[in-house]
Amino acid sequence: MKVWPKRSGKPANPLRWRELAQLVRSFVHASPSFWVEMSSSERSKYMDPNFDTSGYIDSGHDPDFDPDFGPDPYFEECAGQGQLSCTEKQVWYVAKILWPVESSFRRVLVAQEDLIEYTTLGLFAVGDRDLGYLGRGHVLYEDDPGKGKTLLATVPSKVLGGKWERFQGANDNVPADLIGGWVVDVDENDKRYFRFVPGAAFADFLLLDEINRNTPSFLGGALLELLGEGKVTSRGITYSTAPFVIMTMNWIETEGTYRIPPPLFDRTMFKIIGRPFTGEEYAEILERTSAFVDLELKQVCDIKLVDEIRRFIHKNVYISKGIRQLMGRFIRISHNPTDYLPWFHQKFQAPIILSGLSARGATHWEGAAKTYAFRRYRNYVLPKDLKEVLLPIFRHRLVFAPSVLEFFADELSKTNPEDTPEPLRKVLKEVRTRFDKINSSIAADVILRTLVEEAW
Numbered sequence: 001m002k003v004w005p006k007r008s009g010k011p012a013n014p015l016r017w018r019e020l021a022q023l024v025r026s027f028v029h030a031s032p033s034f035w036v037e038m039s040s041s042e043r044s045k046y047m048d049p050n051f052d053t054s055g056y057i058d059s060g061h062d063p064d065f066d067p068d069f070g071p072d073p074y075f076e077e078c079a080g081q082g083q084l085s086c087t088e089k090q091v092w093y094v095a096k097i098l099w100p101v102e103s104s105f106r107r108v109l110v111a112q113e114d115l116i117e118y119t120t121l122g123l124f125a126v127g128d129r130d131l132g133y134l135g136r137g138h139v140l141y142e143d144d145p146g147k148g149k150t151l152l153a154t155v156p157s158k159v160l161g162g163k164w165e166r167f168q169g170a171n172d173n174v175p176a177d178l179i180g181g182w183v184v185d186v187d188e189n190d191k192r193y194f195r196f197v198p199g200a201a202f203a204d205f206l207l208l209d210e211i212n213r214n215t216p217s218f219l220g221g222a223l224l225e226l227l228g229e230g231k232v233t234s235r236g237i238t239y240s241t242a243p244f245v246i247m248t249m250n251w252i253e254t255e256g257t258y259r260i261p262p263p264l265f266d267r268t269m270f271k272i273i274g275r276p277f278t279g280e281e282y283a284e285i286l287e288r289t290s291a292f293v294d295l296e297l298k299q300v301c302d303i304k305l306v307d308e309i310r311r312f313i314h315k316n317v318y319i320s321k322g323i324r325q326l327m328g329r330f331i332r333i334s335h336n337p338t339d340y341l342p343w344f345h346q347k348f349q350a351p352i353i354l355s356g357l358s359a360r361g362a363t364h365w366e367g368a369a370k371t372y373a374f375r376r377y378r379n380y381v382l383p384k385d386l387k388e389v390l391l392p393i394f395r396h397r398l399v400f401a402p403s404v405l406e407f408f409a410d411e412l413s414k415t416n417p418e419d420t421p422e423p424l425r426k427v428l429k430e431v432r433t434r435f436d437k438i439n440s441s442i443a444a445d446v447i448l449r450t451l452v453e454e455a456w
Helices: 017-030 032-036 040-044 053-057 073-080 088-108 113-124 149-153 155-160 175-179 216-229 262-266 279-289 303-316 321-335 342-348 359-375 383-394 404-414 424-434 440-455
Strands: 126-130 133-136 139-142 164-168 180-186 192-198 205-209 231-234 237-240 244-249 270-273 353-355
Touching: 073 088, 088 113, 088 149, 088 155, 088 303, 088 359, 113 139, 113 149, 113 155, 113 244, 113 270, 113 303, 113 359, 113 383, 126 216, 126 303, 126 359, 133 216, 133 303, 139 149, 149 155, 149 205, 149 244, 155 205, 175 180, 175 216, 175 231, 180 231, 216 231, 216 262, 270 383, 270 440, 303 359, 321 353, 321 359, 321 383, 321 440, 342 404, 342 440, 359 383, 383 440, 404 440, 424 440
Parallel strands: 139 244, 139 270, 164 205, 205 244
Antiparallel strands: 126 133, 180 192, 231 237
């Protein structure tokens, strides 16, 4: 690992007053009561006073960005606004590892910003938090066929090394297909014995393609243990394996598919939905894929360093009691949001959400917010970080009443946004500019985004 050179001249100074004032204003704007209620000792935990921001802004001490990936736009933005607040070790992690990984994704995939950003966050985030185990931020892609979901899933193993496996969903899959099985072998003494042959679950990166084609009663238990505990069990023997899992499903082909159980959803950090391509983006896809046969992606680091960064984020990115209280309040609202969604309840004439975010989901939300802040060269979490990652955290965890999403997919498709109250009018206009049609998944997003606007 490269060691940053020590700065010459004066020792590192605290943040300048101008830059500190900008940081204070950003806190107050995000949540006035949150900043005011903290003591001076609590405030000091947000910033590393030994990190000399002016050394990067004024003296040209920019990170030595790899020319293959270019400078990180987030660093330039944060440095220009005087909002860097982290140790030099964090700068190295983000500038030399996270940014090159994200940049590699951008070389392969056209336009799909959400898939790129949240896959990067999932790779380095901590999801489940158990005794002696920090779970990974597994992701689920849902979109039309041919949008680059499977293509993007192959990239992490190329830029981070490690073993990659693909497991195709099918209604007759059983745990042994995923975990591996026992075969009869013969030793050097011609004595027969059973030998375990590991399956796809023992990869470093695992693509579960068309996850909703697996029969939940056949494969569900094995998937829950793998995603939630980083282990698999065969014939009473438990093996440790903790792959980063990318799942895909599409909303067009529904024949032969099954509803994904909520416990499996709950062990998945992000559900990411792509958007339609423009005409220019289709042309860019044709241009870019014509050179794929000769494209070589540079390996950035190995799996051990990824795990080191995940532990660093978990231990060193600060989140205050006030932020956690804000999270708890919104989670509680998600279980009974009737007062915040009057238009939807008036239309459906019954409760529309049966269950909100779970305690496990809360740990995923916090892990995602920490990584989001870390990616932006901060060692503390702001309320806006929670809000930025909220939609892909919540959208697959809310349990809707039967037929609610189908009802509102039809209702929202024919409703004039001008005939709806704010903030639904704003949300509906934005959704219609981004998506060609409103299906069940998009209807869930409209409901959730309206809830955020009303209750945040």
